[in-house]
Amino acid sequence: MTTLVAASSNRRRAWSRGLLAGPVCFITAAAVMAGAALWYPEGAAQINNIAVPIIVFPAIWAALFFYLMLDRRLGRAWVVAVLLLLGHAALIGQHLMAAQAAKKAAAPAAASTEGAPR
Amino acid sequence: MIALSQSRTKEVLAIHGWSGVFLGLLLYAVILTGVIAVFAHEIGEWSAPLPHATHELPQQGLDAALRARAAEVDPAFHDELFFFSDTAGRIRTFFHTHDQKPGESTPTDRGVEFDLDPVTLAVLDRREGWADEVQAQNLPAALADFFVELHVSLHLPNPWGLLVTGILGLAMLVASVTGFLVHRHLIRELFTLRKKKDPLLVKRDAHVIAGTWNLPFAFVLAFTGSYFSFAGAFAIPAVAMVAFGGDQEKLIETVVGVSVPENKTPAGFANLDAMLADARSRTGADAGFVSISHYGRADAVVSLSMMPLEGELASDNLIYDGATGAFVRQKPFLGLQPSLGNDLFLLMTPLHFGHFAGIWSKTVWFALGFAGAYVTLSGMLLWTTRRQHQPGWARLARAAHWMGYGLPLALAAVPLARFIAPGLELDVRAAQNWTFIAAAALATAIALKVRDLDTLRCVLLAGTGVALLLAAPLRWLTGGPGWVTAFEAGLATVIAFDLALLLAGALCLLAARRAKVQPLAASDAKLIDEASPA
Numbered sequence: 001m002t003t004l005v006a007a008s009s010n011r012r013r014a015w016s017r018g019l020l021a022g023p024v025c026f027i028t029a030a031a032v033m034a035g036a037a038l039w040y041p042e043g044a045a046q047i048n049n050i051a052v053p054i055i056v057f058p059a060i061w062a063a064l065f066f067y068l069m070l071d072r073r074l075g076r077a078w079v080v081a082v083l084l085l086l087g088h089a090a091l092i093g094q095h096l097m098a099a100q101a102a103k104k105a106a107a108p109a110a111a112s113t114e115g116a117p118r
Numbered sequence: 119m120i121a122l123s124q125s126r127t128k129e130v131l132a133i134h135g136w137s138g139v140f141l142g143l144l145l146y147a148v149i150l151t152g153v154i155a156v157f158a159h160e161i162g163e164w165s166a167p168l169p170h171a172t173h174e175l176p177q178q179g180l181d182a183a184l185r186a187r188a189a190e191v192d193p194a195f196h197d198e199l200f201f202f203s204d205t206a207g208r209i210r211t212f213f214h215t216h217d218q219k220p221g222e223s224t225p226t227d228r229g230v231e232f233d234l235d236p237v238t239l240a241v242l243d244r245r246e247g248w249a250d251e252v253q254a255q256n257l258p259a260a261l262a263d264f265f266v267e268l269h270v271s272l273h274l275p276n277p278w279g280l281l282v283t284g285i286l287g288l289a290m291l292v293a294s295v296t297g298f299l300v301h302r303h304l305i306r307e308l309f310t311l312r313k314k315k316d317p318l319l320v321k322r323d324a325h326v327i328a329g330t331w332n333l334p335f336a337f338v339l340a341f342t343g344s345y346f347s348f349a350g351a352f353a354i355p356a357v358a359m360v361a362f363g364g365d366q367e368k369l370i371e372t373v374v375g376v377s378v379p380e381n382k383t384p385a386g387f388a389n390l391d392a393m394l395a396d397a398r399s400r401t402g403a404d405a406g407f408v409s410i411s412h413y414g415r416a417d418a419v420v421s422l423s424m425m426p427l428e429g430e431l432a433s434d435n436l437i438y439d440g441a442t443g444a445f446v447r448q449k450p451f452l453g454l455q456p457s458l459g460n461d462l463f464l465l466m467t468p469l470h471f472g473h474f475a476g477i478w479s480k481t482v483w484f485a486l487g488f489a490g491a492y493v494t495l496s497g498m499l500l501w502t503t504r505r506q507h508q509p510g511w512a513r514l515a516r517a518a519h520w521m522g523y524g525l526p527l528a529l530a531a532v533p534l535a536r537f538i539a540p541g542l543e544l545d546v547r548a549a550q551n552w553t554f555i556a557a558a559a560l561a562t563a564i565a566l567k568v569r570d571l572d573t574l575r576c577v578l579l580a581g582t583g584v585a586l587l588l589a590a591p592l593r594w595l596t597g598g599p600g601w602v603t604a605f606e607a608g609l610a611t612v613i614a615f616d617l618a619l620l621l622a623g624a625l626c627l628l629a630a631r632r633a634k635v636q637p638l639a640a641s642d643a644k645l646i647d648e649a650s651p652a
Contacts, residue, residue, distance in 0.1 A: 051463055055459070055463060061344075069133060
């Protein structure tokens with residue numbers, strides 16, 4: 001009975017680890033890459049925040065993959081991945097909403113300028 | 119090298135093995151086709167040779183060619199155009215505009231494409247339609263395109279093909295990093311080949327030696343390859359979405375750094391040859407790619423991408439006012455000032471394609487890539503052979519033999535279709551695809567029929583050898599230049615490629631004969647267990 005429970009627990013941990021280091025890792029790495037466009041320094045040419053995250057995406061994924069695969073404490077690995085994912089998703093969401101609001105605010109202003117007598 | 123505990127080493131070794139087992143078959147396909155794609159230019163030159171071989175834009179005459187071709191096409195296609203030397207050595211120029219293709223959400227290029235002779239600039243071919251239709255009609259580049267597309271996207275539709283090859287690149291990255299970590303005696307293993315031991319142990323040593331020497335190269339290829347795949351598949355649209363609300367054109371405008379106020383007033387176009395000469399005097403290099411926006415308008419812009427100077431990996435872009443011919447600025451490829459992003463971006467291409475020092479660097483990339491394919495296949499065979507007494511693993515061992523030796527057979531059959539199809543008035547690209555599928559199906563049938571794995575290897579190797587031996591004579595019999603003609607015209611690539619294929623064919627037949635004499639797969643799998651690193 002104890003052996004069966006242990007085997008079942010091991011199987012669950014293996015699936016959890018596979019899910020974490022597979023799809024969750026990939027989605028998190030993609031979120032970090034996209035979110036980095038907002039926090040990575042632009043540099044003098046104002047393109048580093050766009051080009052560098054795209055180029056180093058394989059490195060972001062690899063670093064995350066090895067950490068999520070090799071951290072003995074599975075729960076901690078899940079917490080790190082989820083925090084990274086949610087943190088970047090929130091950053092991106094907030095930026096997109098702010099951009100949307102700015103666009104809405106600019107639209108009536110542009111319309112009133114066009115309609116104004118010259 | 120890196121001190122890992124025994125349990126950690128076991129974990130890393132498990133990741134190393136399983137990353138190969140899960141994706142090894144497809145990874146092997148991508149690496150092998152990548153090895154072939156390194157020579158895309160040479161394949162184009164070999165399969166559709168011109169009387170004079172060159173891969174450079176001419177220094178004079180491009181201006182007259184531009185005006186003559188511009189007069190022949192719908193002015194709507196003057197919106198964007200470019201010139202470059204393609205894989206088959208033709209100067210390719212595509213006059214096009216961005217249009218909405220029925221059933222597609224994003225704009226697609228539509229226009230007229232010409233193939234020009236690189237010396238006389240005479241029109242060799244004219245194709246019209248949407249970008250994908252134009253590409254499908256391009257016969258001279260068909261064979262090179264087949265191998266490149268198979269490598270880039272496995273001939274799957276975008277973005278799925280790019281995603282698959284990107285994931286395979288990540289698997290290779292994992293295998294190379296873990297391969298480095300599990301080698302406890304890296305320096306010793308670079309030189310350890312126990313020739314007089316059991317054949318299976320020799321194979322294991324050969325895998326470790328090839329893998330160890332190949333580690334840095336495998337890492338570079340995996341990294342750059344997955345970057346190229348993911349950038350096109352989702353990274354650029356994702357960053358465009360975040361930074362520019364999904365406006366990819368705005369992203370390109372910002373990153374490329376060229377923005378001219380729109381002015382649709384008709385205007386003459388300055389002399390392109392003079393701009394090319396000016397660019398040459400400023401940089402000391404020749405232009406590799408000429409791009410023109412808004413030809414015939416006051417806001418026309420000419421962008422010249424210069425070839426890297428000898429000993430350098432990167433080069434600059436020169437911008438000219440198309441209406442006046444005035445030099446505007448010299449700029450990095452990305453942005454208007456030097457930057458880390460530009461430097462990294464420019465490094466990716468030569469590191470992945472290996473074309474920075476001509477044929478010599480390509481040969482090194484070919485050799486290292488070939489070693490990578492060998493490491494992938496031998497790793498798969500070792501991993502499955504050691505477990506072949508279990509039913510599932512026995513099937514995987516068969517699959518590894520099928521892919522390992524069947525894929526070269528299917529690839530070797532493709533040039534035969536390329537040469538036979540025009541004579542039978544068949545669509546060359548479709549004939550290539552169907553021949554590849556038919557040869558792969560034949561390899562599958564043989565793999566299912568032949569029970570003994572050594573015999574299977576022997577049959578598939580012999581088939582590959584025969585196909586390779588047939589390619590050169592078939593090229594000649596279907597109207598290609600013979601060796602004397604090729605020698606007189608200076609077409610060294612044609613002769614060298616013929617010889618390489620004949621040699622490869624003979625080596626395959628020899629290997630098939632050796633495989634028959636010295637069966638390996640049936641050896642005692644225990645020996646590998648004993649020899650494994652962990």
